[in-house]
Structure formats: C-alpha cells, structure tokens
Amino acid sequence: MSLWIFLLAASLFNAGLSIYFLLYNLYLLDLGFNESFLGILWGAMTVGSICGSMPAGWLASRWGLGPALRLGYAGAAAVCALRAWATGRLALAALAFLGGLISSLWVVCVAPVVAQLTPESRRPRAFSLVFALGIGMGIIGGLLGGKLPEWVLYWNLGPLGPESARASKQLALWMGSGLAALALVPTLWLKLSRAAPEEGKSNYPRTPFMLRFLAAGAVWNLFVGAFPPFFNAYFARRFSAGTAEIGLAYSVSQLAQVTAVLVAPMLFARLGLVTGIAATQAAAALLLALVPPMRAMAPAAALYSGYMAFLWMSEPGWNSLLMNQVAPEQRSGASAMNFFVIYSTQALAAASFGAAVPRLGYSVVIMSTAAVGLSAAWVFRRLLAGTADSTTLQTSSR
The missing domain is CATH 1.20.1250.20 (MFS general substrate transporter like domains)
Structure with a gap:
C-alpha cells in the first residue's frame, strides 16, 4: 500500500x-x-x-x-x-x-x-x-x-x-x-523507517562494488547525456522538420519509453540484472548509430524512438542493482553518489556534443556517441559481472 x-x-x-x-x-x-x-x-x-x-x-x-x-x-x-x-x-x-x-x-x-x-x-x-x-x-x-x-x-x-x-x-x-x-x-x-549509519560509519559506501558501479555509470552517462538535448535541432537541420513533426516524434518516443520501461522487469527476470542492463545499453547504442544514415525523417524518428526506449529500459535494473547491493543505512548516500556522477557526466557530455557538432557535423558526432554507448555496455558487463545475484549487503567503514 x-x-x-x-x-x-x-x-x-x-x-x-x-x-x-x-x-x-x-x-x-x-x-x-x-x-x-x-x-x-x-x-x-x-x-x-x-x-x-x-x-x-x-x-x-x-x-x-x-x-x-x-x-x-x-x-x-x-x-x-x-x-x-x-x-x-x-x-x-x-x-x-x-x-x-x-x-x-x-x-x-x-x-x-x-x-x-x-x-x-x-x-x-x-x-x-x-x-x-x-x-x-x-x-x-x-x-x-x-x-x-x-x-x-x-x-x-x-x-x-x-x-x-x-x-x-x-x-x-x-x-x-x-x-x-x-x-x-x-x-x-x-511510513518510512529511519536507518541512519552507526556512529563513526560513513553515509557514503566506499566498497569495491560502489567504485565499479560509479565507474561504469560515468561511461554510460557520457552516452546518455549527449544526444537527447539536441534531437530537436538535429531533426530540424537534417530534415527541415517543423515543430509539429518534431513534437510528433517526441510524443511517439515517450510512448515507446513507457512501453519499454514496463517490459523491462521481464527482460531482467530472464537475463539477470547485469546482462539485461548491458543488453539494453548495447541496443540503444546500435539504434543511435543507425540514425545518421537515414535520409527520410520517418525511419530516423522510428530509430530515435527505439534508442530512447532502450535508454530508459535500463533504468529499473540500474536502480535495483544499486539498492540491492547497498546496506539500508547507506542507500541515501549511494543514491547521492550515483546522481553526482549522473549530473556531472551528463553536463560534460551535452557540452562536448554541442561544441563538437559545429566542427565535425552531426553524423560524425552521433556515430562517436554511439561508440561510447557500446563501450559503456562492455565496461558495465566487465566491471559488474557476478554481482546481480548476490544478496550480501556491503558496508564500508569510515
């Protein structure tokens, strides 16, 4: 309830x-x-x-x-x-x-x-x-x-x-x-209980898992933060799309995101959290890589919707993995560390993408971003393999 x-x-x-x-x-x-x-x-x-x-x-x-x-x-x-x-x-x-x-x-x-x-x-x-x-x-x-x-x-x-x-x-x-x-x-x-850390223990977990998780998250969010802020500008310049067309593409992508997020638990139940997350990351990167070659807006918009759907599909698993591996009294600190990495790397990604487009063009920058996404999937799978099924909570001392 x-x-x-x-x-x-x-x-x-x-x-x-x-x-x-x-x-x-x-x-x-x-x-x-x-x-x-x-x-x-x-x-x-x-x-x-x-x-x-x-x-x-x-x-x-x-x-x-x-x-x-x-x-x-x-x-x-x-x-x-x-x-x-x-x-x-x-x-x-x-x-x-x-x-x-x-x-x-x-x-x-x-x-x-x-x-x-x-x-x-x-x-x-x-x-x-x-x-x-x-x-x-x-x-x-x-x-x-x-x-x-x-x-x-x-x-x-x-x-x-x-x-x-x-x-x-x-x-x-x-x-x-x-x-x-x-x-x-x-x-x-x-009704929420208060689980404060014991005296002398840090609010922020400093375990091997947490370090690996944040490192993988940093690479992933360099991918996540790059293209979404510029998708409307890309469609306007690449296809001379108007506001109505861009709005329709955005609305369709949101519906795709809702569907993907609701289906995600079934994927994670079948593949496990780590493998399932890595699969959604790789799929998002591959779909983004297919956007620049498209010469018509309709297929490009469809690929964009798929890319955004897989982007969001990883989120339920990502948060579940973090909360499962952290002691209750350190969950707030772990969430804070996670969002510090998210905000910092996504801001860097958006600034870098925006600065690179005038020099290199959208196609090169988008393909480079897709390569970062594939690398993020590999890094995530490499660093976090074996942790998803563990129910042992890790705590850290001061």
Missing part, C-alpha cells in the same frame, strides 16, 4: 513539473530574454544539482527519508513559484541554482524510498512503475501545459490587454507549482 501512496505523490509532482517546464522558457521569451540567457539558467540549475547531490544524501540519512522527501517536494514547488514571479536576471539565475540545489534532495530520495517499500525480488517491477508513471505523467502534464494558458484567457482568469499572453503563462506556471505542491499530501501517510 505504501508504494502506491508514493506513486500517487510522485505522479502529482511529475505532472506539476511537466506543466511548469513546458511553459517556463516560453514565459521567459515573453519577458524579453533570449536563448543565450535561457542557457545560462539551465547551466545554473545543473550546477545547483551537482552541488546539492552529496549534501542531499547526508540530509536524507540524518533526517530520514520521509522528512527529506517532503522538504524536497515543498522546496521545489516553492522555488518554481518564485521563478515564475522574479523578473531580474540575477534573481532568475540565483533561483535557478537554488532550484537545482533543492531538486537534488527529492531526486536522491526516490531510489531509497522504493527500495525500502519493496522486497528485493520486486524492485525491478517497482522501479519500472516509477519510471513509467513519471514518463506518462510527463505526457499528460505536457498536454495540460499546452492548454492551460488558453483556458486562463478563455475564463478571463488573468489580466486582459497586451500583457495577457505573458500573464496567462505566469498563472499557468503557478498552477503547475501548486499541483507539484499537492504531492506533499500523500507523503503524510507514507
């Missing part, structure tokens, strides 16, 4: 954030800011997430998962509301950094919460539900976000006149923030 309560809270939160982030950049453009400043805000938020990851693990360990999750939800909703109110460059940049800082708290809590609420044998299925609902609520939130400003204008909920378009988006942003804040209500019924 507690897992379903958490899934309800996560669904409300994800729907609210999806509405918010669909409209936020459009709102900033209405305020007169350009893409360059939007990039600065995205960078500030990323830096905040990187800086907040490790402290978030410490807070979750010391306070308990329940209070940390509630603070993360409440803080994220409040900062989103403030970001829709502020108009100055410095204030917007500071709030973007603060948003990234606070978001790391709830992100770090998700895997330990799911691990505590489910037995080891059911974790892949539980994580698949978490990710499938997250993507699904993202689709619903995106659809609502596209309509909310129109409804605000239709019902005369905001000011009329020249400012009506901007004001309608601002009110819709606050509605999204409010929906995210509603996630707090179900969490009040969540």
Whole structure:
C-alpha cells in the first residue's frame, strides 16, 4: 500500500513539473530574454544539482527519508513559484541554482524510498512503475501545459490587454507549482523507517562494488547525456522538420519509453540484472548509430524512438542493482553518489556534443556517441559481472 501512496505523490509532482517546464522558457521569451540567457539558467540549475547531490544524501540519512522527501517536494514547488514571479536576471539565475540545489534532495530520495517499500525480488517491477508513471505523467502534464494558458484567457482568469499572453503563462506556471505542491499530501501517510549509519560509519559506501558501479555509470552517462538535448535541432537541420513533426516524434518516443520501461522487469527476470542492463545499453547504442544514415525523417524518428526506449529500459535494473547491493543505512548516500556522477557526466557530455557538432557535423558526432554507448555496455558487463545475484549487503567503514 505504501508504494502506491508514493506513486500517487510522485505522479502529482511529475505532472506539476511537466506543466511548469513546458511553459517556463516560453514565459521567459515573453519577458524579453533570449536563448543565450535561457542557457545560462539551465547551466545554473545543473550546477545547483551537482552541488546539492552529496549534501542531499547526508540530509536524507540524518533526517530520514520521509522528512527529506517532503522538504524536497515543498522546496521545489516553492522555488518554481518564485521563478515564475522574479523578473531580474540575477534573481532568475540565483533561483535557478537554488532550484537545482533543492531538486537534488527529492531526486536522491526516490531510489531509497522504493527500495525500502519493496522486497528485493520486486524492485525491478517497482522501479519500472516509477519510471513509467513519471514518463506518462510527463505526457499528460505536457498536454495540460499546452492548454492551460488558453483556458486562463478563455475564463478571463488573468489580466486582459497586451500583457495577457505573458500573464496567462505566469498563472499557468503557478498552477503547475501548486499541483507539484499537492504531492506533499500523500507523503503524510507514507511510513518510512529511519536507518541512519552507526556512529563513526560513513553515509557514503566506499566498497569495491560502489567504485565499479560509479565507474561504469560515468561511461554510460557520457552516452546518455549527449544526444537527447539536441534531437530537436538535429531533426530540424537534417530534415527541415517543423515543430509539429518534431513534437510528433517526441510524443511517439515517450510512448515507446513507457512501453519499454514496463517490459523491462521481464527482460531482467530472464537475463539477470547485469546482462539485461548491458543488453539494453548495447541496443540503444546500435539504434543511435543507425540514425545518421537515414535520409527520410520517418525511419530516423522510428530509430530515435527505439534508442530512447532502450535508454530508459535500463533504468529499473540500474536502480535495483544499486539498492540491492547497498546496506539500508547507506542507500541515501549511494543514491547521492550515483546522481553526482549522473549530473556531472551528463553536463560534460551535452557540452562536448554541442561544441563538437559545429566542427565535425552531426553524423560524425552521433556515430562517436554511439561508440561510447557500446563501450559503456562492455565496461558495465566487465566491471559488474557476478554481482546481480548476490544478496550480501556491503558496508564500508569510515
């Protein structure tokens, strides 16, 4: 029952954030800011997430998962509301950094919460539900976000006149923030025990498994973070695709991701966690490598959907493997270490991809990225073979 309560809270939160982030950049453009400043805000938020990851693990360990999750939800909703109110460059940049800082708290809590609420044998299925609902609520939130400003204008909920378009988006942003804040209500019924490390023991596991896991994760996230931020620009330049065509490709890819994530537990049950994860990694890399040779958008979009599906398919297994191999009192610290690596390497990957495209062209850079993905699958299989079926929890001393 507690897992379903958490899934309800996560669904409300994800729907609210999806509405918010669909409209936020459009709102900033209405305020007169350009893409360059939007990039600065995205960078500030990323830096905040990187800086907040490790402290978030410490807070979750010391306070308990329940209070940390509630603070993360409440803080994220409040900062989103403030970001829709502020108009100055410095204030917007500071709030973007603060948003990234606070978001790391709830992100770090998700895997330990799911691990505590489910037995080891059911974790892949539980994580698949978490990710499938997250993507699904993202689709619903995106659809609502596209309509909310129109409804605000239709019902005369905001000011009329020249400012009506901007004001309608601002009110819709606050509605999204409010929906995210509603996630707090179900969490009040969540029963989560507090498993703090023993006196003198670190919150962060420093076991051989953890080092191998993070090393494999670093290589994998160099692949994960590279192409997705640029897929819309690639389709626009390669195929002269319009907004509607790109939007359709994106929507189809999201449906493929939901399907893949729900099917993932069956794959892991058949192949095992390590082999199953490595297989999805290799499949994602191979499908990405087939995108550049395509001369028409339809097959390229189909391959992109498959690539994104396998990209997400590994996530339930990835999180299950980590939580299975870490002692309960160190799960928050392990999750923090994992997300520190994710945020850092994905930011590096996106920056490197963006810098390389003008010099080398999309085809060369995408093929190189696919090679990184294949290498990541090999590294993962090489470093973590033999750990998936072990139920011995590893702990580390100070």
